[in-house]
Amino acid sequence: MARQKLPIPPHFDPGKVGEVWKVPYQERAQDAKKWTKEHQLKPSSLDEFRISLLLVDVQNTFCIPDFELFVGGATGTGAVDDNRRLCQFIYGNIGAITEICPTMDTHQAMQIFHSIFLVNDKGEHPEPYTLITSEDMEQGFWRFNPELSSSLNIDETYGQEYVRHYTRQLKEGGKYDLTIWPYHAMLGGIGHALVSAVEEAIFFHSIARYSQPDFQVKGGNPFTENYSVLKPEVLEDAVGEQIAEKNVGFIEKLLNFDAVVIAGQAKSHCLAWTIDDLLEEIQVSDKNLAEKVYLLEDCSSPVVIPGVIDYTEQATAAFEKFAAAGMHIVRSTDPISTWPGINF
Numbered sequence: 272m273a274r275q276k277l278p279i280p281p282h283f284d285p286g287k288v289g290e291v292w293k294v295p296y297q298e299r300a301q302d303a304k305k306w307t308k309e310h311q312l313k314p315s316s317l318d319e320f321r322i323s324l325l326l327v328d329v330q331n332t333f334c335i336p337d338f339e340l341f342v343g344g345a346t347g348t349g350a351v352d353d354n355r356r357l358c359q360f361i362y363g364n365i366g367a368i369t370e371i372c373p374t375m376d377t378h379q380a381m382q383i384f385h386s387i388f389l390v391n392d393k394g395e396h397p398e399p400y401t402l403i404t405s406e407d408m409e410q411g412f413w414r415f416n417p418e419l420s421s422s423l424n425i426d427e428t429y430g431q432e433y434v435r436h437y438t439r440q441l442k443e444g445g446k447y448d449l450t451i452w453p454y455h456a457m458l459g460g461i462g463h464a465l466v467s468a469v470e471e472a473i474f475f476h477s478i479a480r481y482s483q484p485d486f487q488v489k490g491g492n493p494f495t496e497n498y499s500v501l502k503p504e505v506l507e508d509a510v511g512e513q514i515a516e517k518n519v520g521f522i523e524k525l526l527n528f529d530a531v532v533i534a535g536q537a538k539s540h541c542l543a544w545t546i547d548d549l550l551e552e553i554q555v556s557d558k559n560l561a562e563k564v565y566l567l568e569d570c571s572s573p574v575v576i577p578g579v580i581d582y583t584e585q586a587t588a589a590f591e592k593f594a595a596a597g598m599h600i601v602r603s604t605d606p607i608s609t610w611p612g613i614n615f
Contacts, residue, residue: 275366275608276363276364276606276607276608277310277362277363277364277365277366278363279359279362279363280302280306280362280475282299282302282471283358283359283362283468283471283472284468285355285358285359287467287468288351288354288355288358288466288468289334289335289336289348289351289354290335290467291331291335291461291464291466291467292467293467294467294470294471294474296474299471299474299475299478300474300478302475303474303475303476303478303479304478304479306365306475306479307478307479307480310366312365312366312479312480313366313480314480314481314482315368315369315370315480315481315482316481318369320529320530320613320614320615321369321370321528321529321530322367322368322369322370322528322529322530322531322532322607323369323370323371323372323524323525323528323530323531323532324361324368324370324371324372324532324534325372325374325500325525325531325532325533325534325535325545326357326371326372326373326374326469326473326534326535327374327500327533327534327535327536327541327542327545327571328374328375328376328456328535328536328537328541328542329354329357329373329465329466329469329534329535329536330375330376330456330462330463330464330465330466331461331462331463331464331465331466332376332455332456332457332462332463333350333376333455333456333536333537334350334351334353334354334466334469334536335350335351335466336348336351338455338462339453339454339455339456339462340452340453340455340456340574342536342537342538342572342573342574342575343572343575344538344572344573344575344583345572345573345575345583346572349572349573349575350536350572352572353534353536353569353570353571353572354466354468354469354570355468356567356569356570356603356604357469357472357534357567357570357603358468358469358471358472359603360534360567360570360603360604361469361472361473361475361476362472362475364607365475365476365479365480366480367607367615368476368480368482368532369480369482369528370482370483370484370485370528371473371476371477371482371484371485372484372485372486372487372521372525373465373469373473373484373486373487374486374487374488374489374500374535374541374545375456375463375465375486375487375488375489375490376455376456376463376489376490376497376541377456377458377463377488377489377490377491378454378455378456378457378458378490378491379457379458379491379493380454380457381419381422381423381493382492382493382494383434383437383449383493383494383495383496384449384450384451384452384496385451385452385454386398386399386451386454387416387419388415388416388419388434388493389403389413389414389415389416389434389451390413390414390415390416391412391413391414392411396416397413397451398451399451399452399453400450400451400452400453400576400579400580401450401451402448402449402450402451403434403438403448403449403450403451404438404442404448404449405435405438405439405441405442407438408434408435408438409435413434414431414434415427415430415431415433415434416430417430423493429508432509433494433508433509434449435509436505436508436509437449437494437495437505440504440505441504441505444504446504447540449496456490458491485524487500487518487521489518492514492515494508494514494515495514495515497515498540498541498543498544498545499541499544499545499547499548500518500521500541500545501517501518501521501522501545501548501549501552502517502518502548503515503516517548522549522552525549526552526553526556526560528563529563529614530563530564530565530612530613531549531563531564531565532565532566532567533545533546533564533565533566533567534566534567534570534571534603535570535571536571536572537571537572537573537574537582537586538571538572538573538586538589538590539573539574539582539583539585539586539589540574540582542571543585543586543589543590546564546566546589546593546598547589547592547593549564550564550592550593550596550598553596554596558596558597559597561593561596561597561598562597562598562599562611562612563612564593564597564598564599565598565599565601565610566590566593566598566599566600566601567601567602567603568590568600568601568602569602569603569604570603573585573586599611599612
């Protein structure tokens, strides 16, 4: 019975997915123990076919309306709808999911993609959603803010050359231009927290299956974006000194599961780059491993800011690339047992 799709527990309120609230942990733990007994759930350690659910940045800052970087997608309610389906997926497949791995985008004010990092000749900072190209830096439209030197423990010359190097690296690597994002996912802030409904579902799974979630914190390096949980955008500075590194241990862990199911936000950015980096590792080791990856297409949305930016086409192109490489594009409403390659 544990591998069959289960009903949704009565505590889940789909109408509250777009809100922030306190999870009643003790009460929910008691509910989970009853659910385990009622549905004869076994500890995850006994799973013969092991499934990892990788949840990318399902945090308030991206998923709750009126928060800093709400991912509305094409409909305007994207992330809320995605997370409603995601919670239902977790609860319905609680007996099949071995471990849940939530990633946590984690920032402070002084980082290369925040306004404070750059200034122009007038001392003005770039507005949110400004795209900073390598040409902008070469022509002097923007420069490193020297007032940050002390806090970042660098000098002004290093900072200026580093930003020039960084934007060149993005261009040469075929990545998005440096985007100035609104301050978001701030460490210690409410935006940094997981969406309450998703946090509750993860906690419920943890108790019901005796499975500790594996939280992956990313994005704290002030000198590089870290869209992907597996690898920062830039690894070295202008003189070849290492400033960051790949998340090698987590990559190896994911590839040791029998199946990796991936969902989260945003489809055009952190989700896409995480999948792309995983695919890169797969193609180096064994291309057939792509067939163990399943992408929940109805549990993620692209970044769309009406009248400002729209990354829908880029997100669609990325998923087409992943499918062509052998990854499976699936829907959360389809029973896991019907997915190709799943062997319960």
